[in-house]
Amino acid sequence: MVSFLSFSGTVTSISDFPIGQNAGSEGCYTLFTVDNGYGNIVNFVVSPTTYFVDQSIVAVGDRITGFYDANAPVPLIYPPQYRALVMAKDHPYQNVKVDYFNRQLVSSDGMLQLNLSPNTPIVLQNGQAFRGDPANRNLIVVFGATTRSIPAQTTPYKIIVLCP
Incomplete structure (x- = not known):
């Protein structure tokens, strides 16, 4: 069972994320670096299956919330790197x-x-x-x-x- 956790902050960078030797996969996966403003940084791996609420287009400087599976394995690196399941761009009153x-x-x-x-x-x-x-x-x-x-x-x- 999926146990959802979230992390909110400002997107500080967006870059391509290579996933190995798979031909044709370049550009399909991206890495969003998110800073919550309190010294905590998270990298979200965004795949073609990541669901974006309202199909929002995210750019550097946007405030977002990324949701990930707390039970999924993650590499022991800093900053932590999670596979984004759902991404939501922050909107007032929503x-x-x-x-x-x-x-x-x-x-x-x-x-x-x-x-x-x-x-x-x-x-x-x-x-x-x-x-x-x-x-x-x-x-x-x-x-x-x-x-x-x-x-x-x-x-x-x-x-x-x-x-x-």
């Missing part, structure tokens, strides 16, 4: 959470509960409508304001279902 949501639509960390409305778009990563139940799945949730309760509650702007 939050993004990537997590497993249970049958009550509460995130695995117990910090966010989703209240769906009939107008909440629920889609697959390819943009097509999702016709199943979003409960008990890994979801990308795009939302705005929340209540001040624990868990915080929100009616999402959009839900993207991460199918296995």
Whole structure:
């Protein structure tokens, strides 16, 4: 099971990331260096399968949040290098959470509960409508304001279902 963690900061560099001797792979993988402004730096390996929320184009100087699998193996180097599963460009009044949501639509960390409305778009990563139940799945949730309760509650702007 994927255990999502995130790291937020400013993109300080974007460079090609060679993945070995595979012909035709040059330019397909990139390395995003992200600095959180507090002395912590992370390198995200961005692959063709990395999902970019709202298909945002990221450039040096943009504030982003990268989501990665905390259970995935990583090389023991500094700065840490994670394979980005989801990237979200920061926008005012918009939050993004990537997590497993249970049958009550509460995130695995117990910090966010989703209240769906009939107008909440629920889609697959390819943009097509999702016709199943979003409960008990890994979801990308795009939302705005929340209540001040624990868990915080929100009616999402959009839900993207991460199918296995």
